[in-house]
Amino acid sequence: MALLKVKFDLKKRVKLAQMLWLMYWFSIMAGVLVLSLGLFFKIELRKRSELMDNNESHFVPNLLIGVGLLACGINAFGGKICYDSLDSSKFAKWKTVLKPFLICCFLFNVLLFFTALLCFTMRIPLQFTLAEGLKNGMKYYKDSDVPGRCYMKRTLDLMQMEFRCCGNNNYKDWFEIQWVSNRYLDFSSKEVKDRISSNVDGQYLLDGVPFSCCNPSSPRPCIQHQVTNNSAHYSYDHHTEELNIWKRGCRDALVSYYGGLMNTIGILVLLVTMLEVAVMVGLQYVNTSLSTLVNPEDPESESEGWILEKTVKETFTDIMAKMKAMGKGNQVEEGAEDQAVATVS
Template identity: 55%
Template sequence: MAVLKVKFTKTKRDKLAQVLWILNWISVVTGAILFSLGTFLKVELNKRGELMSERDVQYVPNTLIAVGLIACAINFLGGKICYDCVDTAKFLRWKVVLLPYTACTFFFTFCVLVGALMCYSMHWELEEALNLGLTQAMRFYKDTDTPGRCFLKRTLDILQIEFQCCGNNGYRDWFQIQWISNRYLDMSKKEVIDRLRSNVEGKYLMDGVPFSCCNLNSPRPCIQQQITNNSAHYNYEHQTEELNLWMTGCRQALLEYYTHIMQSVGLTVLITWLFELSVLTGVRYLQTSLENVLRQGDPNSDSDGWLLETSLMETARTNLSIIKNLGKNNQIDAGHNRDPNVDVPSTSKAHYGPDNVPPKHNTEG
């Protein structure tokens, strides 16, 4: 039994074709929007690519760009097909193409849904990429004279000022790395030598942070050296001076920024998917109703249209049997392609006599 069967008159079929023609042209615009969203997201990720690890986080924008381009091509063709379907004579030229076009539209609509879900599932990959990338960039903060790393100090400073953040998870991350180059350390001072020797790896560690961690809203001059030493500063308690430094880690700040973008993009793609789903439904009804008209032979007669010719379970069972038969045919083809020079097992009838009777043993003395 057909699923969601609807009866169409000649007038309803023509109106459906005209509406689908308009919707397909609108879908060309939505395809361009998907392409633009993918390009925008790719640019935003590349802006701070040096602060991310080499984990692949580009698969989402690349998918949106590809789906957007495919949408423009498929819906442009669909608009032409639906426009010609008003005339039955013109429809005959597209009869062979209509079913593959419907299948391609279904696959494309599924890809749009996958793209929307990917926008919401990218959170964990992005968080891991930022965590590893920021940790690595902070280690190279001091390497202002090293080719390929000299820009990281400026990049991190701008990041911390723009996003009002400090460190990877917080300002204490700077206590665990040497962020001042040996070039700017006075090796003649005993304090510097002792601090270098006190660390197993020979690093100059201190409870200080770069200037870009300073909170612009702080009522007092920023304290960025000896942050945990209350006695080194007048009227200072580092555990309560929350306005002295930015308290948010840059990983969290960037993750919130990108999550907001991804949610906005994902919502737009999801709305596009719902729109494309309606177009796919209309195309399926138009295809089945016109095929039934051709079977009847009268272009002005009424015809039935449906989404599935049989029930969902029967359709799945039929497709599964087709797949199984394809597998069996491949096995048979493999048997026909067997090398004739290969020896046949001794149990074959070909080893018997011409009458397929086993030879008798001579028992006479």
């Protein structure tokens, strides 16, 4: 028994084809939207590629770009088939390619759903990528005169000001690395010598943060140096007072930003998937309704359309049976080849 069988007359078939043709145009625009979102996300990642440990994060935007291009091509082709279905003579040339095309549409919808899932799960690998990338980036903050690293300071400062964050996990991360270049240190000063000699790695460490960590909304002038030294500032206690530097870590801020962006894109891709499934089902109805005309020579005769010729269970059983038959056929061919080789020997 066919799944979701519907009876059609000429008027219903024409309305279905016209509506489906319009939906295909919406699908093309949806494909352009997915392509645009992929490009936008790729540009956003490129802006801060120096702060990411690897290029794996570009897999999802590249996939979105590819899926968007495929959607435009597939839907343009499907729209042409629907337009030609209004004329039985033109539609006849598409009958041989319709079944393979519908299989391609089904596989494309699976790819779309997989892409949406990747968008929702990208937050997890992004956390590890940013954790390592930010850690390395902070180490190179002081290397403003080293080729290949001279823009790291600018990148980190702009990022901390834009996302209102400080450090990797929090502002204390700056206490654990030397972020002041040696060229700006007076090595004849006793304070500088003491700080360097007191550190195992010979680094000049400070309980201070770069200026970009300062919160401009704070009424107090920014305390970015000697943050933990209460006696260095009037009426100040870093344990109880609300610090006038950003407390939020940049990894959390960036993951929230990119994660929110990817969740939005994932929802849009799911909506596009639903639209693609709808047009695929509509095209199957067009195909079956035109293939089952009571009188093929009379375009006004009634017909029946369905999604599957059999039930889901029967269709699945048939597919499994065909796959088993193909497997047995391959085994027989291999056995025959082995026997032929043995006979020749």
